[in-house]
Amino acid sequence: MKRIYNIAFASLCIAVSQAAYSQNLDPTVEVSRAYVAKHIDAEKPVIEMAVPDSVLRFDLDFDYAVTDNPYKGSYEFKPYSLDMKPQSSSGRNTVLFLRAGAGYTLHPTLDFVVTPPFRKGAPFSMSIYGTHRSYFGRYRAVSFEDRRLGWDGKSRYSGYDTYTSAGVNARTDWRTGYFTFDLGYLGYAGKDTLRTRNFDAFRADVRVASNNPAHKYFFYDVNLSYLYGEDKIRSGAASYLTEHDFSAKASLGPVFSDTQRALLDIGLDVSDYGAMFSSYSGMFSLAPHYILHKSRWYLDLGVKISMLIGSDRAEEKTALHSKRGQIFYPDVEIGFDAVRNYLNIYIKAEGGDNINRYSDRLASDRHFSPLYALGGNVLMNNSVERIKASLGFKGNIASRLVYDLRGGYANYSNMMFGSMTYVAPGQAPEWMSGQSGNVLSGWMPSVGYASCNYYFAALDLGWKSQDLSVDAVFECNGTDLRSRKAAVFEPSPFTADVDVVYNWKKRVFVGLHCNAALARNGLVRPSSDAELESVRLPGYADLGLSAEYRFNRKASFWIYGGNLLNMTVQRVPLYTESGISFTAGITLSL
Numbered sequence: 230m231k232r233i234y235n236i237a238f239a240s241l242c243i244a245v246s247q248a249a250y251s252q253n254l255d256p257t258v259e260v261s262r263a264y265v266a267k268h269i270d271a272e273k274p275v276i277e278m279a280v281p282d283s284v285l286r287f288d289l290d291f292d293y294a295v296t297d298n299p300y301k302g303s304y305e306f307k308p309y310s311l312d313m314k315p316q317s318s319s320g321r322n323t324v325l326f327l328r329a330g331a332g333y334t335l336h337p338t339l340d341f342v343v344t345p346p347f348r349k350g351a352p353f354s355m356s357i358y359g360t361h362r363s364y365f366g367r368y369r370a371v372s373f374e375d376r377r378l379g380w381d382g383k384s385r386y387s388g389y390d391t392y393t394s395a396g397v398n399a400r401t402d403w404r405t406g407y408f409t410f411d412l413g414y415l416g417y418a419g420k421d422t423l424r425t426r427n428f429d430a431f432r433a434d435v436r437v438a439s440n441n442p443a444h445k446y447f448f449y450d451v452n453l454s455y456l457y458g459e460d461k462i463r464s465g466a467a468s469y470l471t472e473h474d475f476s477a478k479a480s481l482g483p484v485f486s487d488t489q490r491a492l493l494d495i496g497l498d499v500s501d502y503g504a505m506f507s508s509y510s511g512m513f514s515l516a517p518h519y520i521l522h523k524s525r526w527y528l529d530l531g532v533k534i535s536m537l538i539g540s541d542r543a544e545e546k547t548a549l550h551s552k553r554g555q556i557f558y559p560d561v562e563i564g565f566d567a568v569r570n571y572l573n574i575y576i577k578a579e580g581g582d583n584i585n586r587y588s589d590r591l592a593s594d595r596h597f598s599p600l601y602a603l604g605g606n607v608l609m610n611n612s613v614e615r616i617k618a619s620l621g622f623k624g625n626i627a628s629r630l631v632y633d634l635r636g637g638y639a640n641y642s643n644m645m646f647g648s649m650t651y652v653a654p655g656q657a658p659e660w661m662s663g664q665s666g667n668v669l670s671g672w673m674p675s676v677g678y679a680s681c682n683y684y685f686a687a688l689d690l691g692w693k694s695q696d697l698s699v700d701a702v703f704e705c706n707g708t709d710l711r712s713r714k715a716a717v718f719e720p721s722p723f724t725a726d727v728d729v730v731y732n733w734k735k736r737v738f739v740g741l742h743c744n745a746a747l748a749r750n751g752l753v754r755p756s757s758d759a760e761l762e763s764v765r766l767p768g769y770a771d772l773g774l775s776a777e778y779r780f781n782r783k784a785s786f787w788i789y790g791g792n793l794l795n796m797t798v799q800r801v802p803l804y805t806e807s808g809i810s811f812t813a814g815i816t817l818s819l
Contacts, residue, residue, distance in 0.1 A: 326817070327340070328341070330815070332813055335365040338814065339359065355397065355398065358398070360392075363392065364390045364391075364806060366387070366389075368387075372384070372672075390420075391419065394416070395414050405441050406441075410436075411434040415431075416430065419596065421804070423600055426598060434455075436452040437449075445486065447481075448482055452479070454475070456588060469503070471502065472588060478497075480492050489523070494517075494518070497511070498586075510586075513538070516534070529560075533560045534557060534558075551611070560579055561578045563575065570624075573622070577619045577637075580613075580615055585612055590645070596804050604675065608676065610678050612642065616640050618637050619685075622635070631691040631692070633687075635686070635688075636687070640683070644678065644681060646679060646710075647751075648675045648716060651671065651672055674804070685705065686705045688704075689702050701727045702726045703723075706721065715752065716753060716754050719749055719751060721748070725746075727741075735779070740774065743770060743772050748765055769797065773793065791812070795808035
C-alpha cells in the first residue's frame with residue numbers, strides 16, 4: 230500500500246515539474262466525486278462532475294431543462310444529475326443560478342451556482358454550488374406473484390431517499406497551463422423497511438494540466454481525488470462503515486506535432502474500509518499508447534497493464550476483493566472519416582479492472598448496504614472486463630440529426646449484478662451480531678457476481694433546431710447468464726430514454742419524456758441447498774410531461790409530471806416509489 234501511494238506522489242511531482250513547457254488552450258474541464266456506476270453496459274464506469282468547470286467561465290447563458298429525471302435506464306441509476314448546459318451570452322455575466330421546486334409526491338429539488346464577479350479577463354475564477362434531490366413518501370411493497378416481482382395494488386410503506394452535494398471549485402490559468410480544485414460534501418440518506426442510512430462524505434479533487442499552443446511540447450494532465458465517507462447504517466443495532474477512496478490519474482508524454490503524440494497513462498485506485506470489514510482493494514495501471522490524427526484517420530494504439538490488489542476474507546464467507554485480473558488488456562481505437570464532417574467509422578478494443586467501490590455502488594443503487602451480504606453473499610469484489618470490442622458509425626445528417634450507432638461484444642469475469650437472496654431467521658453473519666434475526670428475514674435485495682459473454686447494440690440520436698430538440702438513447706443487451714446458471718438478474722434486453730422539447734418563441738417550452746425497459750429475467754435460490762428458480766422483473770414505461778414559461782432571460786416557472794402511466798417502476802429489485810408525481814418550481818439566472 231505504502232509503495233503504491235509513493236508511486237502516485239512521484240507521478241504528480243513529475244507532472245508539476247513540466248509546467249513550464251505547457252500550453253494555452255481552453256479545454257472544458259470536469260472534476261467530481263459524483264460517481265456513476267453500472268452493472269454492465271457498453272460503457273465502463275466513469276467519474277462525472279456535479280457542476281461543469283465551464284460554469285466558472287464568464288458570460289454564460291444557462292440552457293436548462295426542467296426534466297432532469299435522475300433515474301436513467303432500467304438498471305442504471307445516475308443519482309440526481311445537474312443538467313446545466315452553459316452557452317454563449319451577449320455580454321451578460323451570470324452571477325447566480327437558482328432552480329428550486331417541490332410537489333406531490335414530495336420531490337424537493339434545488340440547484341444553485343454562485344459565481345463571484347471577478348475582474349473580466351482575470352486568470353482566476355471560482356463558483357460555490359449545491360444540489361439537492363429527495364423523495365419523501367410512500368413506497369409500493371413488492372412481493373412474489375406468479376414468479377413475478379410485482380405490486381399487489383395495496384401494500385405500501387413510508388420512507389425517504391435524499392441526495393445532497395455542495396462545494397466550491399475554482400480555476401486559475403497561466404500562459405502554459407491551468408490548475409483546478411473542487412472541495413465539497415456528498416451525502417445520501419434513506420429509510421425503508423430494512424434500514425435507515427446516513428452516508429456523509431468529504432471529497433476533494435485537484436487537477437493540473439498543460440495548455441500549450443506550441444507544435445512540440447511535453448503534455449501532462451494529472452488529477453488526484455480523495456473521498457472519506459461514513460455510512461451510518463441502522464437496522465436493529467447500529468453499524469458504521471467507513472471508506473477512504475484515493476485516485477490518481479495522469480497522462481504524460483511528448484507531443485511531436487499537431488498530428489502525433491506518445492503518452493503514458495497512469496492510474497491508481499485504492500479503497501480502504503473500516504472495522505466493519507477490515508478490508509481494502511486497489512488497482513494500479515499503466516497504458517502506453519501512440520496517437521496519430523492525420524487526414525481522415527485517427528489512430529490510438531496502446532496496451533493497458535493493470536494489477537489488482539486487495540484483502541481476501543473468503544475464510545469468513547464474506548470474501549471481499551478476492552478476484553484478480555489478467556494483467557494485459559487491449560487499448561486501441563481506430564477511426565476513419567468516410568464522409569468528411571458527416572460520417573466517421575470507428576472500431577475499439579479495450580478492457581480493464583474495476584474494484585467496485587462501496588461509494589460507486591451506492592451511487593448506482595441508493596438502497597445498497599451491508600445488509601446485501603446477508604445469507605453469506607459477497608458484498609464487494611473486484612471485476613474484470615477481459616475484452617470489449619465494438620464497431621460504430623457516428624456523424625450527422627444535414628448538420629441537424631446527430632447519430633452514433635454502435636455494437637459489439639464483451640467478456641466479463643466476476644461482474645457485479647443485481648440479485649435477491651432469501652435470509653432465514655437468525656442467519657445474519659457474525660459481523661452483524663446484535664441484530665434481530667426475526668426482522669432481517671425473508672426475501673431481500675443483494676448482489677451477485679458472475680462471468681458472462683455480453684452482446685450489445687446502441688443508438689444515440691440528437692436533433693437540434695430553433696424550435697425542437699430531441700435526445701434519444703436506445704440500447705439492446707444480451708448475455709449468457711441463464712445458461713451459466715448465475716443467480717442474478719440479467720440486464721434488460723431493451724431500454725429507451727427519449728426527451729423531446731418544443732419551444733414557442735423561446736418563451737414556452739413543452740416536453741415529452743420517456744424512460745422505458747423490457748422485463749428483466751433472473752434466477753434466485755430460495756435456500757442454500759435449493760434449486761434455482763426463475764423470477765421476472767416486469768418492464769415499465771416511465772412517461773413524463775413538462776412545461777415551462779420564461780418570463781424573461783432571468784426567470785421562469787416550470788412544472789413536471791412523472792410516471793403518468795402509474796406503472797410500478799422497479800429499477801432496483803424490491804424497491805419502487807409510488808406512482809404519479811407532480812413537481813413545480815422556479816428558475817432564476819441573474
